Amino acid sequence: MIETDAAPSFRDAEPADADWIAGLLSDEGYPAGASDIVRRLERFAEMGSLVRIAEHDGERLGFIAVHVVPRFEHDDHLARVIAMVVDPAIRSRGIGRALLAEVDRVAADAGCAFVEVTAGHHRADARRLFEAAGFDAALTTYLRKRR
Secondary structure: OOOOOOOOEEEEOOHHHHHHHHHHHHHOOOOOOHHHHHHHHHHHHHHOOEEEEEEEOOEEEEEEEEEEEEOOOOOOEEEEEEEEEEOHHHOOOOHHHHHHHHHHHHHHHOOEEEEEEOOOOOOHHHHHHHHHOOOOHHHOOOOOOOO
C-alpha cells in the first residue's frame, strides 16, 4: 500500500482501467459497468477532455475526470472536475490533494482562469478536501433541473 509521503504519478485512463473505475464509481453510488466506462472514456477523448489515473509503483490509487471549457463571457477557459474518486482503502493519505494538484497543473497548461468542482452536501469529507485545496463554497449557487 502507498506510504503517506509517496508522490503518485499520473497517466491517462485506458480501457484496461474500466473495471476498476466502474468499481470505484459503483461503490460511491454511481453504478456503472466496464463497457459504460469504456464508452465514457471514448466520449471524453473525442471532446478533448481527460480522465487521469493516480498511481504509485503500478498500483492505481484514484482518478479524476476533467473538462476544459471555453468561457463565453471572457476570452479564457475553466476546468471543471466532473468526477473524482480515491480508492477507499487509502483515503486520507494525500491522494485527493494530489489529484487536485494535477487538475491545477492541467488547468494552468490550458490557460484556465478557474477550476470548478461540485460536491454534494452529503459528501462532507469531499467538501472539506475541496475547501482545504482552496475552493470557495461561498461563491456558488448551484441549480440543477432534471430532464
